Amino acid sequence: MKCKTCCITGGSKGIGAAIAEKLLDSGVQNLILVARDSEKFNKTLNKLTDKKSTKQKIIAIRKDISVHSNVIDLYKEILSTGHNVDVLVNNAGYASPQSIFEVDFDDFQRTININLYAPFLLIQKLLQNKNRFSHIINIASTAGLKGRSGWLTYSASKAALVNMSESLKEELLPLGIRVIAVCPARCATDLRKILSPIEEDPTTIMQPLDVAEVVYMLMSNVGDFISDNHLLVRKT
Amino acid sequence: MITLLLLNGGIGERLGMEKPKAIMRLNGVPLMIYSLHEADKMLEISKIILNYPDGYKDEVESLIKQYAIEKEVIYVEAGKTRQESVYKMLEYVDTKTVLIHESARPNITIDDFKQLLEHEYHNVTQSLPIYSTVLEKKEHTDYIGKIHDRTRLVDIQLPQKFLLEELKEAHNKAKENYSEYTEDASLMFDNGFDVAFTFGKVINFKITTKDHFYMARYLNSIR
Numbered sequence: 368m369k370c371k372t373c374c375i376t377g378g379s380k381g382i383g384a385a386i387a388e389k390l391l392d393s394g395v396q397n398l399i400l401v402a403r404d405s406e407k408f409n410k411t412l413n414k415l416t417d418k419k420s421t422k423q424k425i426i427a428i429r430k431d432i433s434v435h436s437n438v439i440d441l442y443k444e445i446l447s448t449g450h451n452v453d454v455l456v457n458n459a460g461y462a463s464p465q466s467i468f469e470v471d472f473d474d475f476q477r478t479i480n481i482n483l484y485a486p487f488l489l490i491q492k493l494l495q496n497k498n499r500f501s502h503i504i505n506i507a508s509t510a511g512l513k514g515r516s517g518w519l520t521y522s523a524s525k526a527a528l529v530n531m532s533e534s535l536k537e538e539l540l541p542l543g544i545r546v547i548a549v550c551p552a553r554c555a556t557d558l559r560k561i562l563s564p565i566e567e568d569p570t571t572i573m574q575p576l577d578v579a580e581v582v583y584m585l586m587s588n589v590g591d592f593i594s595d596n597h598l599l600v601r602k603t
Numbered sequence: 604m605i606t607l608l609l610l611n612g613g614i615g616e617r618l619g620m621e622k623p624k625a626i627m628r629l630n631g632v633p634l635m636i637y638s639l640h641e642a643d644k645m646l647e648i649s650k651i652i653l654n655y656p657d658g659y660k661d662e663v664e665s666l667i668k669q670y671a672i673e674k675e676v677i678y679v680e681a682g683k684t685r686q687e688s689v690y691k692m693l694e695y696v697d698t699k700t701v702l703i704h705e706s707a708r709p710n711i712t713i714d715d716f717k718q719l720l721e722h723e724y725h726n727v728t729q730s731l732p733i734y735s736t737v738l739e740k741k742e743h744t745d746y747i748g749k750i751h752d753r754t755r756l757v758d759i760q761l762p763q764k765f766l767l768e769e770l771k772e773a774h775n776k777a778k779e780n781y782s783e784y785t786e787d788a789s790l791m792f793d794n795g796f797d798v799a800f801t802f803g804k805v806i807n808f809k810i811t812t813k814d815h816f817y818m819a820r821y822l823n824s825i826r
Contacts, residue, residue, distance in 0.1 A: 464628070464631055465631060466628075466631040466632050468632075468636075468669045468670045468671070469666075469669050469670075515630070515631075515824070516630035516631050516632065516823070516824060517628055517630045517631010517632060518631060519631075565618050565619060565620065565627070565813055565816055566618075566619035566620075
C-alpha cells in the first residue's frame with residue numbers, strides 16, 4: 368500500500384470507521400482518527416486496536432470540529448504526531464434535514480462549519496505547514512449533486528464541498544496531489560437514519576464498507592485512472 | 604364562508620413512525636402543511652379547525668406559525684376515535700357548511716375543495732370508482748364466498764362537504780346509539796341523511812403504508 372499515514376475525520380462510526388478498518392486490513396502504517404469524544408469512538412478504537420498488527424499505529428484525536436478553534440488545534444495535533452499525512456479523508460458530516468420555514472440559522476452555520484469549513488481549514492493549514500498529500504478525499508453526498516426539498520442546508524453544504532474539491536483538484540494538480548469528492552447515495556449510517564423520515568431496512572441499502580472499498584480503490588493504482596471531479600457511489 | 608376541519612389524529616403505526624403522521628416530514632415539510640397551504644389559497648374558507656394528537660399541541664402550533672399559515676386556526680385535542688374527534692371539532696364551527704379533510708392526503712389541491720363547494724348537493728363526499736375486482740371472503744375462512752358488482756360500489760375518499768346542522772344531528776344520533784363509523788359519509792347516510800358522491804383524483808391518496816409514502820415523496824419531487 369502506497370499510503371503510509373492516513374487521517375480520517377468522523378472516524379468513530381459509519382463510513383469513517385469502515386475506511387479505517389479497510390485501510391488497517393490493507394496495511395496502512397499510521398492511522399490518525401478524528402472524532403468527538405464518545406463511547407462509540409472508544410468502541411471503534413478498541414475494535415481497530417484488536418485488529419492492527421504490532422507495526423501499525425492508531426492515533427486517536429478527540430475533537431469536535433464544528434468549532435473553528437478546535438480545527439486549528441486539530442491541525443497542530445496532527446503536525447505534532449510527526450507524520451506526513453499522505454491521505455486525508457474528510458468524512459465528518461452533519462445533517463439536520465429541515466425546510467426553510469423551520470431551519471435555524473445557527474444550525475445552518477453548524478452544518479457549513481462541519482461539512483465545508485472544517486475540511487477547508489484542515490487542508491489549508493496542513494498544506495501551509497508543508498504536509499505533502501498524495502490524496503485528499505472529501506466525502507460529499509448525492510445530495511450535493513442535486514438540491515432536495517427538506518435537505519437544503521445539507522445539500523448546500525455538500526454541493527459546496529463538491530465544488531471546492533473541483534477547484535482544489537486543479538489548484539493542487541501541479542503538486543501531484545489528487546483531490547476527489549466521493550458522493551455516496553443512501554448508505555446504512557446514523558446520518559441516513561436522520562435523513563430518512565421513515566424507517567428503512569438498513570440491510571437492503573449500501574453499507575459503509577462498500578463506500579470504504581471505493582475510497583480504497585481511489586488510493587490504489589487503479590485510482591489514478593479515475594479522472595472525474597466527483598465519484599457517484601450508489602448501489603444499483 | 605365555510606370552515607375546514609383538518610384531521611390529524613393518525614399515529615402512523617403502519618409507517619413505523621414514533622411521531623404522529625401529521626407532523627411526519629414529506630420531502631422535509633410536515634404532512635399537515637401541504638393541506639394547510641392549499642386551504643390558505645381558498646378565499647371561501649374562513650377558519651380551520653385542526654385537531655392535534657395528545658401531547659403535540661405546542662409542536663403543532665409552532666409549525667403553523669413557522670410555516671406562516673394565514674387562516675385563523677383553532678386547535679382541538681384529538682378524541683379517542685376519529686368520530687369523537689370530528690364531534691369535538693364541530694363545537695367550534697360557526698358557518699353553515701363544513702369541509703372535512705385529513706393531513707394524510709397531502710396531494711389535495713384547491714380544485715378538490717372547489718369541486719365540493721360548487722357541487723349542487725349540500726352533503727357530498729369525494730370518492731373513486733373501484734378499479735379492481737372486489738370479492739368477499741367466506742366468513743372465518745380464506746375462501747372466496749361472493750362476487751361483488753364493482754360498478755355499484757364506490758371507494759370513499761376525502762375531502763367531504765356537509766351542512767353543519769345535519770352533520771351535528773347525525774353525530775348526536777350516532778352517539779346516542781353507540782354507533783361507530785370510520786368516516787362521516789357513512790355516519791350521515793346511516794343516520795338518515797342523503798350524501799352524494801363525486802369522483803376525485805387517484806393522486807389524492809391517503810398515506811397509510813411505506814409504499815404510499817415513497818409514492819408521495821416521488822410525486823412531490825417532480826411536480
